[in-house]
Structure formats: structure tokens, C-alpha cells
Amino acid sequence: MHTAMVISPHADDVAAFCGGTIARLADEGSKVVLVRVTDDCRDSVGLTLEETARRNAEELRSAAKILGVAVIEELGFETHAVASLSITRSKDSRSRSSVTGLPGVPERMFERQVDQTGEDRLS
Secondary structure: OEEEEEOOOOHHHHHHHHEEEEEEHOOOOEEEEEEEEEEOOOOOOOOHHHHHHHHHHHHHHHHHHHHHHEEEEEEEHHEEEOOOOOOOOOOOOHHHHHHHHOOOOOEEEEEEEEOOOOOOOOO
């Protein structure tokens, strides 16, 4: 069985930007591991930070189930605190131990990138 790892800054990014690809990989037998970087606590209007984080986590779990995601790993960084953080150089144990402790070695990794023309592409 192949493992595909998807690293998602926010809960809704996976379904919005590569949901079809993730569903296809899962349907073809790959074990899909989703790493969510932020807690999305500031991504709502009219809810408390805690309510927002809880609601977004619930919606992520629902979408992941539909897409066939086998494992969700939550790094839990506060939404707007990541801009100044380098995960690869971080001494924060959440980033290093969470990612390196995931079950299975990913055979495919996807990230959203925008090329010089402004077009999205998966790499």
C-alpha cells in the first residue's frame, strides 16, 4: 500500500484545492495522511476562538471521511502565528515530532503552488 501525505495550512484547503486527487488516491488504495498545520481559530464571524476551532475541526473530519483520508494529524499552530515560523527549522516539538512520527513513509506529497503566470499547479 502506498502512502500519500497532504500538508494543509487550513482545514478547508484539502477539499477546495485537491479533494478530487485525494479521493482518487484513496479509491486506488493509497493510505492518505492529512497534516493540518493551523487550528483555524480566527476563521469565522460571530463565534469565539474556541467555537471556531472546534467547528472547523469537525468539518475537517467530515470532509476527510468523505475523501477517504485514513489519518489526520493536527499540528495545532494558531492560525496567524505560522507566518514567522519555519517548520523545517523549528525547535517546536509539535512540528518535528508530529510529522516525523506519522505512520508510514509517504510515497507522494502534494502542495499547492502558484507559478509565475499565476496558475495553480500541484507538485
